[in-house]
Amino acid sequence: xxxxxxxxxxxxxxxxxxxxxxxxxxxxxxxxxxxxxxxxxxxxxxxxxxxxxxxxxxxxxxxxxxxxxxxxxxxxxxxxxxxxxxxxxxxxxxxxxxxxxxxxxxxxxxxxxxxxxxxxxxxxxxxxxxxxxxxxxxxxxxxxxxxxxxxxxx
Numbered sequence: 112x113x114x115x116x117x118x119x120x121x122x123x124x125x126x127x128x129x130x131x132x133x134x135x136x137x138x139x140x141x142x143x144x145x146x147x148x149x150x151x152x153x154x155x156x157x158x159x160x161x162x163x164x165x166x167x168x169x170x171x172x173x174x175x176x177x178x179x180x181x182x183x184x185x186x187x188x189x190x191x192x193x194x195x196x197x198x199x200x201x202x203x204x205x206x207x208x209x210x211x212x213x214x215x216x217x218x219x220x221x222x223x224x225x226x227x228x229x230x231x232x233x234x235x236x237x238x239x240x241x242x243x244x245x246x247x248x249x250x251x252x253x254x255x256x257x258x259x260x261x262x263x264x265x
Contacts, residue, residue, distance in 0.1 A: 117152045117160055119225065124152035124160045126198060132252045133244050136216050137163050137228050139209075144232060145240050147252070148201050149216075159215070160225040162208075164201055169234030174200025179242055186247050203231040210264040216253040 117124040128151050135147035144165035152160045166172070174196060183190045208227040214220045 119160055122154060124154045127151050127153050129198065129201065131243055133240065133247060134250060134252050135165055136252045138255055139165065139230065146235060146243060150198060150201065160227065163226060163228040164203065165229065165232040166235040166240065167232045168237050168240060171236035171239060172234060175235055175239050179239060182246055184246065203229055203233050205231045211261050213261065
């Protein structure tokens with residue numbers, strides 16, 4: 112089994128799962144995207160770090176193509192991929208990011224999550240985005256939350 116590690120300020124996290132939202136849950140400079148991926152990482156103590164990647168409509172994404180072949184047919188069904196998928200195919204070439212402390216975006220919306228929102232998007236074809244939207248059936252994004260006292264590191 113391939114282990115994917117994220118090291119942040121000397122702290123090590125392992126990729127546990129990834130999932131998608133349409134439309135995006137985060138915005139970049141006020142811009143929303145048609146789809147967003149969340150790569151959820153955890154450390155040995157259970158602390159979470161989520162890498163968020165925006166998708167813009169454009170060229171088909173080969174990694175999504177592999178994942179979509181195994182996509183569940185209905186919302187809230189979980190399916191394990193029969194073979195490894197290189198999660199690097201879900202990241203832009205330029206890996207600069209915004210960082211902030213926030214919460215999970217699905218219930219129970221627990222606080223204490225370190226968020227890394229990639230500054231640059233990747234593309235997915237119109238057909239790939241529409242296939243996800245059809246499977247989900249309704250928008251599955253949490254509305255953008257107020258910044259409140261959060262500090263966003265650029």
